[in-house]
Amino acid sequence: MDFLRPTTWxxxxxxxxxxxxxxxxxxxxxxxxxxxxxxxxxxxLLDLTRVAxxxxxxxxxxxxxxxxxxxxATVIDELSGPLPGLAQASRTVGSPQIxxxxxxxxxxxxxxxxxxxxxxxxxxxxxxxxxxxxRGVRTVPAAEFYLGPKRSxxxxxxxxxxxxxxxxxxxxxxxxxxxxxxMVIAVCSFAVAxxxxxxxVGTGIGSAGPTPLRALEAEDLLARELDWDAPLDxxxxxxxxxxxxxxxxxxxxxxxxxxxxVHAVGVLARRTLTWAWNDHREERAA
Amino acid sequence: xxxxxxxNGREQTADGVWEGESLLYVLRERLGLPGAKNACEQGExxxxxxxxxxxxxxxxxxxxxxxxxREVLTVEGLADGGALDPVQEAFVExxxxxxxxxxxxxxxxxxxxxxxxxxxxxxxxxEALAGNLCRCTGYEKILDAVRLAAARRAGGADGE
Numbered sequence: 001m002d003f004l005r006p007t008t009w010x011x012x013x014x015x016x017x018x019x020x021x022x023x024x025x026x027x028x029x030x031x032x033x034x035x036x037x038x039x040x041x042x043x044x045l046l047d048l049t050r051v052a053x054x055x056x057x058x059x060x061x062x063x064x065x066x067x068x069x070x071x072x073a074t075v076i077d078e079l080s081g082p083l084p085g086l087a088q089a090s091r092t093v094g095s096p097q098i099x100x101x102x103x104x105x106x107x108x109x110x111x112x113x114x115x116x117x118x119x120x121x122x123x124x125x126x127x128x129x130x131x132x133x134x135r136g137v138r139t140v141p142a143a144e145f146y147l148g149p150k151r152s153x154x155x156x157x158x159x160x161x162x163x164x165x166x167x168x169x170x171x172x173x174x175x176x177x178x179x180x181x182x183m184v185i186a187v188c189s190f191a192v193a194x195x196x197x198x199x200x201v202g203t204g205i206g207s208a209g210p211t212p213l214r215a216l217e218a219e220d221l222l223a224r225e226l227d228w229d230a231p232l233d234x235x236x237x238x239x240x241x242x243x244x245x246x247x248x249x250x251x252x253x254x255x256x257x258x259x260x261x262v263h264a265v266g267v268l269a270r271r272t273l274t275w276a277w278n279d280h281r282e283e284r285a286a
Numbered sequence: 287x288x289x290x291x292x293x294n295g296r297e298q299t300a301d302g303v304w305e306g307e308s309l310l311y312v313l314r315e316r317l318g319l320p321g322a323k324n325a326c327e328q329g330e331x332x333x334x335x336x337x338x339x340x341x342x343x344x345x346x347x348x349x350x351x352x353x354x355x356r357e358v359l360t361v362e363g364l365a366d367g368g369a370l371d372p373v374q375e376a377f378v379e380x381x382x383x384x385x386x387x388x389x390x391x392x393x394x395x396x397x398x399x400x401x402x403x404x405x406x407x408x409x410x411x412x413e414a415l416a417g418n419l420c421r422c423t424g425y426e427k428i429l430d431a432v433r434l435a436a437a438r439r440a441g442g443a444d445g446e
Contacts, residue, residue, distance in 0.1 A: 095417020182416030
């Protein structure tokens with residue numbers, strides 16, 4: 001095995017182009033588990049922790065650009081204002097030690113349907129910025145990035161540079177089912193993002209399908225029937241939950257049954273919408 | 287490969303390190319520092335907690351090569367000669383140690399918390415220690431120890 005340690009982004013892209021089989025490693029919270037348990041023996045590891053710009057985030061017109069190496073701890077400490085949904089989800093990841101190392105870039109690279117970043121990224125309409133030495137920068141909407149369990153749209157010579165997330169224009173919520181408040185891989189999860197300017201609500205479902213999913217029919221329902229100037233109609237919230245549950249396509253596994261996940265996604269959808277709507281009403285009243 | 291980094295203030299070099307090896311393995315098996323414990327190897331238990339450039343991490347999830355040129359603090363680096371760190375003292379006094387396996391990770395993690403937060407609430411202590419599993423002491427005495435160490439730090443009894 002080789003251990004490649006680029007110190008600049010250009011070097012990292014060159015290394016990936018020359019050695020497409022190299023496995024990128026940043027926080028190590030997924031990759032090292034596979035190595036420790038002998039599940040994976042890559043020919044090379046591509047250590048990205050020396051590429052300083054990956055650990056930076058910036059606000060650009062229309063979006064926050066969060067570097068692929070920004071750890072969850074930084075998202076929580078510094079980005080809860082513009083990206084509340086992503087910050088809430090980051091708070092539920094692992095433990096403090098894991099949040100100090102792991103981040104959104106690795107979550108995207110691993111492309112596990114249970115990754116906690118994915119639902120808020122879907123709900124917010126995030127775009128993944130990937131790059132290769134030979135073809136340059138390419139942007140992929142989060143909704144098109146996840147292709148299957150642990151499969152993404154990333155090409156073998158590409159690296160994830162950043163994720164571009166529009167700053168919140170309304171309340172956002174993330175909720176997750178697990179056995180305790182730490183060290184939990186989601187049984188299932190759900191994110192909502194209110195976009196009042198567009199009279200639209202974004203959604204994301206986690207750990208209840210082969211990929212993270214949007215609840216499109218549930219979003220369409222609200223786009224048609226939600227009265228943005230009135231209290232939330234409980235019947236509409238219930239129908240939203242039912243359609244969200246219908247969008248889930250989970251399996252039975254050690255963390256939960258498919259039937260339980262379908263039910264729980266519906267509950268989480270109704271609750272997160274209600275919380276977000278309460279905040280929306282308070283903001284308008286204030 | 288060769289990996290050189292600073293451990294507890296001293297530069298150390300390990301040779302013949304396998305590229306997929308963890309920092310934890312290098313510390314324990316190559317540098318003779320068995321304080322950080324090897325248990326789950328997947329970041330679930332916190333017993334291998336060390337500080338990497340000041341930040342608490344699970345050493346089992348850091349590739350050895352990622353530590354190159356960095357500073358690592360292990361539980362062995364907390365005591366000053368024969369004098370225990372106040373967090374270690376509080377663990378002894380409160381009976382927060384039973385089998386002792388989880389203790390190094392808890393001590394390193396609690397030490398970091400008290401450096402960052404002068405008067406941690408119980409909720410903050412619980413959150414800080416949420417990634418450190420203990421299977422025999424029970425967490426109450428561990429919480430007592432962190433509260434005691436925090437009170438002493440804040441009270442200036444240890445020169446702060």
